[in-house]
Amino acid sequence: MKLIRASAILALMTLPASAFDLQGHRGARGLAPENTIPGFETALRIGVTTLELDTAMTRDGVLVVSHDSQLNPEHTRGPDGAFLKEQGPAIRSLTFAELQRYDVGRIQPGTAYAARFSTQKGADDVRIPALTEVFDLVKRNNADHIRFNIETKLTPTSGADTPDPEAFAAALVKAIQDANLTKRASIQSFDWRTLMATKRIAPEIERVCLTIQSPGEDNIQSGKPGPSPWTAGLDIDEHGGSVPRLVKAADCAVWSPYYRNVTATLVKEAHGLGLKVIPWTVNEMADLELMYQTGIDGIISDYPDRARAALPKGVAAPKPVSIK
Numbered sequence: 001m002k003l004i005r006a007s008a009i010l011a012l013m014t015l016p017a018s019a020f021d022l023q024g025h026r027g028a029r030g031l032a033p034e035n036t037i038p039g040f041e042t043a044l045r046i047g048v049t050t051l052e053l054d055t056a057m058t059r060d061g062v063l064v065v066s067h068d069s070q071l072n073p074e075h076t077r078g079p080d081g082a083f084l085k086e087q088g089p090a091i092r093s094l095t096f097a098e099l100q101r102y103d104v105g106r107i108q109p110g111t112a113y114a115a116r117f118s119t120q121k122g123a124d125d126v127r128i129p130a131l132t133e134v135f136d137l138v139k140r141n142n143a144d145h146i147r148f149n150i151e152t153k154l155t156p157t158s159g160a161d162t163p164d165p166e167a168f169a170a171a172l173v174k175a176i177q178d179a180n181l182t183k184r185a186s187i188q189s190f191d192w193r194t195l196m197a198t199k200r201i202a203p204e205i206e207r208v209c210l211t212i213q214s215p216g217e218d219n220i221q222s223g224k225p226g227p228s229p230w231t232a233g234l235d236i237d238e239h240g241g242s243v244p245r246l247v248k249a250a251d252c253a254v255w256s257p258y259y260r261n262v263t264a265t266l267v268k269e270a271h272g273l274g275l276k277v278i279p280w281t282v283n284e285m286a287d288l289e290l291m292y293q294t295g296i297d298g299i300i301s302d303y304p305d306r307a308r309a310a311l312p313k314g315v316a317a318p319k320p321v322s323i324k
Helices: 002-013 037-046 111-117 131-140 165-178 194-200 243-249 264-272 284-290 305-309
Strands: 021-025 050-058 063-065 149-154 183-188 208-209 254-257 298-301
Touching: 021 037, 021 305, 037 131, 037 305, 050 131, 063 131, 063 165, 111 208, 111 254, 131 149, 149 165, 165 183, 165 194, 183 194, 183 254, 194 208, 208 243, 243 254, 243 264, 264 305, 284 298, 284 305, 298 305
Parallel strands: 021 050, 021 298, 050 149, 149 183, 183 208, 208 254
Antiparallel strands: 050 063
16 A cells, blocks of 8 residues: 555656646635635635536526535525525526625535535625636636636426526536637536537537435435446446446546545546546545545635645646735
C-alpha cells in the first residue's frame, strides 16, 4: 500500500501545473451560497481550476444554475422574504422573470442543510443565475484559464419537471458554443442520456460520466437484470462488472465517481483505459489526503480552500482570481 501511495503522489507531483483539476463544487458550497454568483466569486478568489455547477431550464427556455429541479425550501425564500414551508414549484414551470423573485442566499436555520454547512456565509438578494451570467463573471475578470464542469440535472423519472435529454443537451451545447467555451467546458451527468445526446450533437465537448454505488443511491445497478435506466442502455454486467469499462463504453473522457467508491486499483484500471478520474464531493482533510494518494487527476470539493491546503507537496495550486 505504501508503494502505491508513494507512486501515486509522485505522479501528481510530476504533472504540469495546470494538469491537476481542482473543482469548486457548486462554486464553494461550504463557504458561500451554492450555485450563485457570490459562490462562484468565492471559488475564484480561493483559486480553482474549474467551476462545477448544475443546470436547469425555465419555462421560457433559459438555462439557469440550480441543483434542484424544484425550489428547495432549505435555502429558498419567497417574494415575501420568508423561507418556503415546503418544496417549491418546478423551475421548468416558471419563467426566468418569475424565478428571479426568489432569494437563494441563505440557509434556513434548523434544517439538515444548515447543520451540514454551518460555515456557509449567507447573503441577501441572491438570485438563481442564468448560465450566461456565470460565463460572463469569468470573462469579466479575465480568468481565461478557468474551466466549467456543467451538470445536466435530470433523472429517468423527472418527466415534465426537466427538459427531455435531447433538448437539454442541445440547449447546453448551444450555450457553450455561443460563449466560445467548447475547449473549456465539460458536460457531466448521472443520467447518461444527455451525454449520449451531446456526443451526437457536439462530440468535441468533453463528457463526464458521474457514478455512485451506495445502498441508497446507485445509478450503475450492477448484478441487476438489464441495463440501469441511468446509463443510456449500457449494462455494466456486459462489461465485466467494471465501472471504468462501462464509462469507456459510454465514450466519456472522464469518470467522476462518488469518492467512497474510489480505490487506487480502480484509478489504475481507468488510467489504463485512457480515462481521467475526478471524484466527488470530497470535503474532509483526511478524505482529501486519501484521495490524493490514489493517483486521481482532479477533485471536486465544497471547500476548495481545504482541497488546496491538502494538495501534496510539490503539486501546484491554481492561481486565485481578483474579482472586479
